[in-house]
Amino acid sequence: MKIFTIFNFFILMVSSISCSVITKSPAENPGISESKSSETSVSTSQDIYFKGSGNEPFWNVEISDADIKLKTITDSIVTPSVDAIRAADHNVKLYRTQVGESTLSIQIIQNNCTDKMSGKNSPYSVSVEYQKYAAAKLQKLKGCGNYVTDYRLNDIWVLETLDGNKVESKNFQNKLPSMEINSATNSFSGFSGCNTMNGKLFYEKGLLRFTDVATTKMMCDPNNQENAFLKALKSTTTYKIEVNRLWLSNPSGLMLIFKKID
Template sequence: MKKLLYFLLLLSLIVACKSTAGKTSDTKNTTSEYGTQEDQMKYYFTGTGNEPFWGVKMGSENIEFTSLISGKEKLIFPATEAIKAMDANVKMYKVTNETSTATITIQQLECQNSMSGAISPYKVAVEIKNNTELTAAKLSGCGNYNTDYRLHDIWVLEELNGFKVFLTDFQKELPRIEINSTENKFMGYGGCNAISGSIFYEKDLLRFSKVISTMMACASGNKEDQFIKALQNTTSYSIGDNRLTLSNPSGKLLVFRKVD
C-alpha cells in the first residue's frame, strides 16, 4: 500500500512539472525583442536601444517612451502625424507633453542591435529632453513595424477589379492567399499556379512583393495574370465583416473572404 501511495505521489509531481514547463514555454512564445504580443497589437512600431537602455512604442492613440535615464523613466505623448521626407523612407515625429519634448526619426535602413547582434529593417533616432533642460539627450537604436495580426489568416478571392469572380474565371478553384503576419510572408493559389512571396508592412501601407509562381500553362481566359497584377499593385487594405479589401490610390482592387 505504501509503495502504491509513493508511486501515485511521484506520478502527480511529474505531471505538475510538465504542466508548469508547458506554461513557461507558452509565455515565451508571446514575447519578442520588440515586446509582448499584446503590445504588438496596440502599437504599430516598436524601437529599442542600448547604453542607456531605452524603448519607444508608437501607437494610434499615444507614443510611449521608457528609459533608464533619470527623469525620463516613462513618458507618454499624444500620437501625432509623421513628417515624411520627399526622397527617402524617413518619418519624423515631433511630440510634446506637460513635462517633455521629443523628436523621433524612423528610417528604413538595416540596423544591428549593439548587444544582441539582431538585424532590424529600421534605424531609430530619438532626441528627448525635459522642458526645463537646455539640451536634449540623443539616442539611437533599431526598430520594427508590427504587422497587423488580423491579416494572419487564409483568404479566398471574391472580387477582382470591381467584379465578382466565378470558378469559370480560373482553372479549378478560386485564388486564395494565406498570410503569415509573423514572418511577413504569404503563399497560396493564383487560379492556375501556386504562388508565394513577401509582404511589406508599415502603418497604413501594405505591399505584396517578390511574387513567384509555378510555371503551369493556364487555360485560355484564365484571370490569374489579372489577379497577380492586382496583388502587386496593392498599397492599402481594410478588414471588416470577415473580408479583406486590397486597394491603391486608383481604387479597390481585390476583395477576399476569410475562410479559416
C-alpha cells in the same frame, strides 16, 4: 438555553460569511483582477504599430494610434500620438510631440540596422531626442526598429472580387485563388488561379504591399484570369478589413476583395 446558544452561534457564522463576501475588494480577488489586466494588455499591444529599441543605455519606444511611449533605465515619457512628418524623396518619418515640459522627437529611417549587442538585423534605424523638462539636458539615443504588422491579416483568404467583378471558379483552374498570410514573418503563400504562389509583405502604418511574388510555371488556359489577379495583387498599396473581408486597393481604386475562411 443550549438550543438558543447554538442558534445564536449559527446566526453569527452566517453574518460573518455574508460580510466577508460583500466587503471583498477586487484587489483581494486575483482571478478577476488578472483577467481584466490580461484583456487590457492584449488590447494595448494590438494597437502598437512601431517598436524601436537600443542599448548603451537600454531604451525602447512604442508608437500607437493613441500615444508614444519612451522608456529608459532612468526616464519614462508618454505623449499623445501625432502624425509623422514625411520626407519627400526617402522613406523617412519624423514624430515631434510634447507633453507638459517634456519634448520628444523620433526619426525612423528605412535602412538595414544591426543591434550592436545582439547582432539582430532590423529594417529601420531609429534616432530619439528628448528633454524631460525645459532646463534638462537634451538626451540622444540611437537604435533599430520595425513596424508591427496588423495581426488581423494573419489568416486564410479566398478571392471574391477582381477589378470590381465577382469571380467564379470557372474563371480559373476550377478553384478560386486564395492565400494564407503570416503577419509574424511578413510572408504569404497560396494558389494564384493556375499556379501556386508565395511572396513577402511590406507593411507600414497605412501601407501594405505584396512583394517578391513568385509562382510555379504550369501551362494555363488562355482564358484563365491568373495574370489579372497577380497584376492586381502586386499593385496593392492599402487595405481595410471589415465583416470578414479583406479589401485591397491602390490610388486607382479597389482592386481585390477576399473573404476570410476558418
